[in-house]
Amino acid sequence: MRGKNNFDSSHIMFRADELMSNASNRYRITVQVANRAKRRRYEEIDSLEDPLMKPPIRAIIEMSDELTQKDILGD
Numbered sequence: 001m002r003g004k005n006n007f008d009s010s011h012i013m014f015r016a017d018e019l020m021s022n023a024s025n026r027y028r029i030t031v032q033v034a035n036r037a038k039r040r041r042y043e044e045i046d047s048l049e050d051p052l053m054k055p056p057i058r059a060i061i062e063m064s065d066e067l068t069q070k071d072i073l074g075d
Helices: 009-022 026-043 055-065
Strands: none
Touching: 009 026, 009 055, 026 055
């Protein structure tokens, strides 16, 4: 990430690619990202976090950070 309001799109693409390449099921991980983004969107109403970071981007970043947890990437 470059700054608070500027996102490095190549970094986000790298994280998404990393997430997809480590997933055993691309469809399942895509659905998990979408579900997490949807959940985050509703949680952000009361949150003071950066409003410019969209929920899907935040979900990709969070999930790529959790690559070592088998329950996230699943069977």
